[in-house]
Amino acid sequence: MPRRSSRRCFPQAPWSVYSSSSSCDLVGHSTIILRFPVPHESQSPQARAGRSQGQRPQLWISLHCTKINRKQQEMVMTRGRGRGMRGGMMRPMGPGGPHFGPKMKQFVPRLPFDMVLCESAFPRVKAAPDESAFTQALLKRNADLSPTAAEQAAVLNLVTKIQTVMDNLIVDPGTFDACQIEEVRQVGSYKKGTMMTGHNVADIVVILKTLPTKEAVEALGKKVCDDLRILEPQEVLVLTMLPNDRGFEISNSEATVRVLVTTIHQNLRKLDPELHLDQKILQSHLAAIRHSRWFEENAHHSTIKVLIRLLRDLRGRFEGFEPLSPWMLDLLAHYAILNNPSRQALPINSAFRRCLQLLAAGTLPAWVSRNQ
């Protein structure tokens, strides 16, 4: 189909700035302006509507991490809402004339200033300073942040076991009838290989065929836990299961696996907020699957992983970066490293600097005052 093929044809033109609320494929926060051709973005109209009404924490991170005051953001954001179809007017007319529905995304063609892309316009006055020390420092930091072999083994072990138990549940549910599992997928930093030391948490998304009632989730958690205990009797004491509003967490002494529950697309419409998990959360879990798939396909470059780790560290240490979701960081890192004129991966020092430059240049709120 056109979309897929176009993605294949232009794999290197992934970034643009959207002002659409429906471009927020985030776990956690709901506004993003970074926009990639994310694999299938098909959502029911209701889901879209739901999203656009969601609260949108505004992001603005300058080079110095100053933050704009909240009230002002709010004001600005509300005023900036619902701006008509002007974006559509500038689109080139395709054959047959594309008809733009009221739901269409606003496309803002202007990218914010990006030094890397404009390099040729700014020839260096003097030779670039030597940044090997900086690079070394970044690499060292990355090494410090990477999980140890023991941690990796522990989390791998737990994930494997849980995956086994879940797979068994899919194949043979036996007497377990609280829910039916459609699919189990690993997502998040564990899957992407961007885990951080001291945060030994892996994410697994479980797609249910049935509707995700709280009881079902809890029952599933119990069942998995019981099965794990049968599988591994010596871990009886250390294994814990904690249900939460996203699913449940299973942890042993060394590692934690967050099991995120969601349901198949068709069921999303049938949800009842009283009985089931929050629809937004479920959608975010589905999005997480798309994200990890995108990552697998596009961002497996190891520099990207290093950069993501560094950015996540940054995010953890600076308050101003907190609104950045993991998915945003993924996109940012991918962009910073791969989107440059030479099409070669940028070295880590330039990429790291570029990330900050991009944020400072207003990559995030680029769209805010675009149109009336």
Next chain:
Amino acid sequence: MYWSGLSAAANAAAAYQTGQTGYPVGHTPTGTYTTQRAAGSTYDTGYQTAAAAAATHSTAAGTYPSAAASATYDYGYGRTTQTAAAAAAAAYDSSKTYYAQPSSATAYTGADTHYHNKAAYTSASAYTTTSRQTTPVVTPKTSYTGTYPGAAAAAATATYNTSPYAVQTTTANKTALPVYMQQTSQPPAAAVAAVKTAGNTWQTFKKPQVPGKTPKPKAPPKPQQLHYCDVCKISCAGPQTYREHLEGQKHKKKEAAAKAGPTPSRHGASLRCELCDVTCTGADAYAAHIRGAKHQKVVKLHQKLGKPIPSTDPVVVGGTTKTSTTTAGATEGAKTTTSGTTAALTSLLMTTDVKKEDLKDDLLDLKEKDVEPVGQVYIEEIKNEEGKVISFNCKLCECRFNDPNAKEMHMKGRRHRLQYKKKVNPELVVEVKPSLRQRKLQEEKLRRQQLREEMWRRREEERLLEEEERWYWEERRRYEEECEYLDWCRRYPRGPPGPPPMMPPGMPRPPFMPGMPPMMPMRRPDSSDDRHVLAKHAEIYPKEEELGAIQKIVSNTEKALKMVSDYLAEVDAPKEQQIKPKTKKEEESKGEDEKKDGEKKEDGPPRMLKGVMRVGILAKGLLLRGDTSVQLVVLCGDKPTRTLLDRVADNLPKQLAVVAPEDKYDIQRVVEEAALVVQNIGEQRICVNVTLTSPIMREQLLHDGDSQVTAVKDPPDVLDKQKCLDALAALRHAKWFQARANGLQSCVMVIRILRDLCQRLPTWGPLNSWAMELMCEKVIASAGQHLSPGDALRRVFEALASGLLLPGSPGLLDPCEKDPIDAASPLSAQEREDITASAQHALRLIAFRQIHKVLGMDPIPPPKFQRGGRFTRKRRRDNSTGEGNDSEGELDGGDGKKDKKEDGEDSKMDTDKESK
């Protein structure tokens, strides 16, 4: 009757083929048989009941004393014949699974003997009509089995094709046999098993049949020792009570009901306990009944009486749509036999036909009823203090029950399943309510839903298609855009360009998208930013009179300078020999210069003053409102000296008086600046700085080798070298500007705005105008597309915000110098940092639609939704610049800048600290 039977048999002729001729002729009584069979061309129901009746030792006979007996007889007869035939068939056709079992064959052979018994029994019963029928049948029986194996087999196979097993195949999800047994209900599982396994067991099993065979009297039954009422299935304590019971309403009702056949249940299908004559709506209810005390009591009673206890397997009872239930069918069959009319027979034929269909439905219904309980998890057990479960609470349906049985029932119940489907598993199949009306409604609903879904799907598809198309175009355009841009970057590397004169006059601007002519800002008219920028620009752009005044004084000065040049040339010419050769040279060059004037064609020595040029804001068109100072550069033939300056200064007033006799001008010489300052004397003082310089000053620099030689020749009172060089640079800048910036859309406007900004905000003060112009041009040109004024301004702030000026950045390479020089080099690190922080804040303000604060102006309301209130307030500007302490002070224009600058510094320090 026989005739009718024959005709019926003729109807079924196809099935009888070979045997047909011999069959009815040889054995007239078989007419009955055939009739029966023909009637049972929908044989299954009949067969079921008949077989069941036979196997269960004809409880039916007990139940329906009068007519049923004959019915049983008929059916039994039919059945046994069938079975005999089946036995034969077993030998012939082993391919049929049913017959394939050898045990069944033996069972049926065993049944032969049973037939005899049965025949005996039926004949023993005192029915006139039926016994007359049966007796002849019995006799030929033995020979019959032997004689017509072929025909019987054919008949059997024919019948069995439509036999209950067809029903089974449709219903059975489980193992066929148990279901069958359960649903056909009468043959107890054990009995059938026995039948299947061996004839002996059959034989033994037959034993309890004997007491059951005691002929049931017609109602009212004869009082027995125990005073047992057969209709109501109760025993009475004594004859008195028994009689009373018989006279009682309850009994009468039951009797009537029994005669009319069982009342069709409200429900589609139901299960019946034959023993207690109780109809249950479902398997569970039935099970509950069987477990219940009442049933147990009746069983006990029957045991005491020695009455046969029918199996606990329920009888399937048809629903409202049926003309009769299976048992009723038996009654009817009996009736028809008794009445002996063809019409009745045919009607039976029809009813049984109907019955078959309905039974299938029933079985289906019941099958569905026998569902797995769901949602066990959602039923929580409520325990008392001792931990004993006292009640259950279903969270899905929000109901409670105390009985575990009730819980089971609930979990299978429709309501619960519906809730479960709605709340837990949308895929669960919940049977539609069997009521006709409801079913219709349901169907209607389904159909509507389907339509709706289809519509949704179609709409979705359309939407997807649309989206895909849009995606495609969007992506393609983005890709093209990027390609074009990169192409452009590659094609026009903006390396250190040569000096301005060498620059091609119309430097190609980045190419535009083929489909996007430069009318892009037209397509997207003005954003709010654009409108603000335009308004601000209009505000800062000088007024006509200002421009006129400046124009006047500049042109007057130029003219005067020209005349000074002439005068100097004239004066110098005669002295040619006396003065230094330098002056000669000057005059020569001057002469060249003045050739175009055509005034003096003398080929004398070069002129001292070769020409005058506009530079700076005047040349670049960057004049702002309130600008009172413009610059001119006089190019001299040789290095300008103080003497020359004095001579020019002396002569200029005279010439000015000639040029503009009505205006008065004040002329000062500023030797240290290598300049003269011409000021008009009037209400609006405009000063024109006239700097003397000479290209030779720079040539000297450029050719290092010659420098020493020329330096030696320097006159002692040569003017300040740096100033002269600056003036030369200003000349180049002006040329560069005209070549590069003037053609760039929005660029001049943005530079004007920034000039204003630099003048307004102390933070930006240190940023020299040349660096600013250079930066703006580079930043705007590097966008690779036309930018509206608002976008262009924003892009400049973006560039600054991303650290363009910060140490470590590439810097602003000055295209007008030979050596790589950073145009912004005068800025200190602190100034760079301040400007960056300020730009970040400004960018933030722009991003959040507060551009008016950046520009230091009133917000402009959107054109279409003008709100009078905001439009009129003029004071606001004063306020916004004045109040720095209120809550929004941070966001206010001028003061905000300073506040924010500090913020920026603070946070920077913070980050520095933290990152250490």
